[in-house]
Amino acid sequence: MNNQNRKLKSNKDIRKILTSATGCLLGVTTAGVQAESDTANLEGEWKTDIAVLGYTETDRVSAFEPAIAIKKTFEDESVLGFKLVFDALTGASANGASATGEVQTFTRPSGSGTYITGKDETPLDDTFRDTRINFTANYEQPLSDRLEKIVWGANISNEFDFTSFGGSGTFMRDLNQRNTTLSAGFSFEIDAIKPVGGAPVALTEMQAAGPSTREGEKSRNMVEMLLGVTQVVDRNTLMQFNYGVAVSNGYHTDAYKIVSVVDEVTGVVAPGESLDGKYLYESRPDGRIKHSLFAKVKRNISGDVADASYRFMWDDWGVASSTIDMHYRFNQKSWYLEPHVRYYSQQAADFYHTSITTTQATLLETSGGDLTADYRLGEMAATTIGLKLGFLTPGGNKSSIRLEYYNQTSRASDVYGAQSSQDLVPDVDAVIMQYNYSF
Amino acid sequence: MKPIVFTLLLGSVFISGCSSMGVKPWERDILARDDMALESASMDSAFDDHIYFSKEASSGGKGFGGGGCGCN
Numbered sequence: 261m262n263n264q265n266r267k268l269k270s271n272k273d274i275r276k277i278l279t280s281a282t283g284c285l286l287g288v289t290t291a292g293v294q295a296e297s298d299t300a301n302l303e304g305e306w307k308t309d310i311a312v313l314g315y316t317e318t319d320r321v322s323a324f325e326p327a328i329a330i331k332k333t334f335e336d337e338s339v340l341g342f343k344l345v346f347d348a349l350t351g352a353s354a355n356g357a358s359a360t361g362e363v364q365t366f367t368r369p370s371g372s373g374t375y376i377t378g379k380d381e382t383p384l385d386d387t388f389r390d391t392r393i394n395f396t397a398n399y400e401q402p403l404s405d406r407l408e409k410i411v412w413g414a415n416i417s418n419e420f421d422f423t424s425f426g427g428s429g430t431f432m433r434d435l436n437q438r439n440t441t442l443s444a445g446f447s448f449e450i451d452a453i454k455p456v457g458g459a460p461v462a463l464t465e466m467q468a469a470g471p472s473t474r475e476g477e478k479s480r481n482m483v484e485m486l487l488g489v490t491q492v493v494d495r496n497t498l499m500q501f502n503y504g505v506a507v508s509n510g511y512h513t514d515a516y517k518i519v520s521v522v523d524e525v526t527g528v529v530a531p532g533e534s535l536d537g538k539y540l541y542e543s544r545p546d547g548r549i550k551h552s553l554f555a556k557v558k559r560n561i562s563g564d565v566a567d568a569s570y571r572f573m574w575d576d577w578g579v580a581s582s583t584i585d586m587h588y589r590f591n592q593k594s595w596y597l598e599p600h601v602r603y604y605s606q607q608a609a610d611f612y613h614t615s616i617t618t619t620q621a622t623l624l625e626t627s628g629g630d631l632t633a634d635y636r637l638g639e640m641a642a643t644t645i646g647l648k649l650g651f652l653t654p655g656g657n658k659s660s661i662r663l664e665y666y667n668q669t670s671r672a673s674d675v676y677g678a679q680s681s682q683d684l685v686p687d688v689d690a691v692i693m694q695y696n697y698s699f
Numbered sequence: 700m701k702p703i704v705f706t707l708l709l710g711s712v713f714i715s716g717c718s719s720m721g722v723k724p725w726e727r728d729i730l731a732r733d734d735m736a737l738e739s740a741s742m743d744s745a746f747d748d749h750i751y752f753s754k755e756a757s758s759g760g761k762g763f764g765g766g767g768c769g770c771n
Contacts, residue, residue, distance in 0.1 A: 309741075309742055311742040311746070313746045315750060325746065325749075327742060327745075327746075329741075329742065343745075345745075392768065413763060417768065419768075422768070424768070428763040430762075430763070436720075436721055437721060437723070437724065438724075439720060439721025439722065440720075440721070445762075445763060447763045484759070484763065486759075486762065486763065490737065491720060491721070492720065492721045492722055492730060493720050493721075494720070494721075494722060495722050495726050495727075495728075495729055495730070496729055496730075498730065498735065498737060500737055502760060502761065502762075504759055504760055506759060550757075550758075550759070552757075552759050552760035553760075554760035554761055556737065556761075558735060558737060560729045560732075560735060565734050565735060565739075567739075569761075571757070571760040571761075573757040573758075573759070573760065577756075579756045579757070581755070581756065581757040583757065583760075589734055591734065596734075604751070604755060604757075606755060606756050606757060609756065636754060636755060636756055637756050640755070640756075642754070642755060648740075648743075660740075662743065666750075666754075668754065668755075688754070692746075692750065694742075694743065694746060696740075696742055696743070
């Protein structure tokens with residue numbers, strides 16, 4: 261018994277130390293945390309989630325993301341939470357140009373150097389490197405009759421070339437003996453985009469390394485509305501339906517992406533003004549309206565949990581996508597196993613072209629228009645399969661590890677002459693690993 | 700505009716149908732379990748949303764995300 265008490269005390273001490281450390285990291289004073297943890301005996305204690313994610317694409321991007329979240333429920337049922345995420349990205353990213361039978365030379369985004377892609381290889385900019393820090397705060401505020409609440413959110417993200425801040429408010433009301441919950445939320449986001457070397461002028465030709473005309477910083481803003489219904493169907497089943505619309509305005513172009521200009525008969529890259537080949541900087545519309553319909557069912561099946569969701573999304577760029585996501589959690593006494601399958605498919609944006617002809621390039625250069633060869637806006641199907649193992653640690657805390665495989669398969673939209681012998685939009689394969697610990 | 704009208708109509712039909720569904724307060728034992736929460740693995744979901752947002756042309760639907768990203 262004494263041993264058990266000592267163990268419990270030791271666990272509480274560890275929790276207190278880690279919570280204080282978390283508080284310091286998130287800007288909450290240690291004294292504040294201490295004062296709160298004393299009253300926390302009457303309320304809830306700070307709950308902490310720690311997670312580390314590793315994401316590795318074959319021959320491309322790798323990411324390492326540690327995250328920490330703390331949350332506390334107060335006596336009046338209000339909930340306060342903070343989350344801090346750090347991202348470190350390295351590796352190579354497709355620049356949008358197409359593989360050819362020749363060696364290709366490109367100018368780095370900074371404009372001060374070049375990189376070379378071998379023949380029959382997908383052009384990748386290997387200088388891709390970024391770090392991101394993201395902080396979010398949430399506050400759940402119950403309203404007078406306890407059937408209504410408002411969830412407030414605020415977030416800020418900062419990267420080497422990008423800063424974003426935003427906020428949200430979601431009103432929720434319970435009906436039908438709390439079996440139905442209606443929600444209506446609004447959010448906004450303001451982004452500042454500072455491309456390395458300045459934003460290139462859209463639809464102009466990439467020039468050899470050296471001074472070139474660039475534009476300054478860019479910005480974008482977005483507002484979003486989300487309406488939802490959650491329904492308890494029976495003792496074992498929950499359903500959720502959401503409709504969302506997001507309107508964004510400003511700079512949507514990816515400043516680092518280009519498009520190959522090729523001969524429409526031979527498929528060979530057209531000669532450039534100062535580089536061997538001709539490549540145009542992409543140009544996306546300065547506005548986007550996205551709609552989404554989302555449905556989810558969660559059901560207890562003899563102690564296990566099935567979770568299935570479907571999302572249909574469409575926008576005014578011509579993109580339409582379907583996502584099916586399914587989890588099944590096999591529950592055991594102190595551990596669980598959860599397989600996961602996700603399937604995603606999307607139609608290409610109207611202005612997506614894997615490459616363009618010299619005639620199309622001339623028209624775009626003189627009359628303007630929208631253009632991208634970013635495969636993420638092309639026709640694509642993606643599959644994720646994964647497995648998660650969750651267990652209780654000897655101290656009784658929740659822990660889990662998951663391993664997933666993600667594959668993207670794309671289809672080229674335009675193929676000219678010799679391009680038919682190239683893999684113009686190769687598959688992207690990635691492995692995702694994550695560890696979670698909650699206390 | 701049409702999708703919004705359709706969604707509102709569907710929503711009102713759904714809510715009127717909902718009044719016959721549900722459980723009594725003392726029948727919430729299973730629904731109260733952590734693993735039956737609609738978002739039972741929020742860290743996983745947030746990481747996934749970030750990955751898919753940066754690799755695909757779609758995002759959102761479930762709720763408001765945790766901040767912008769220059770990756771798309």
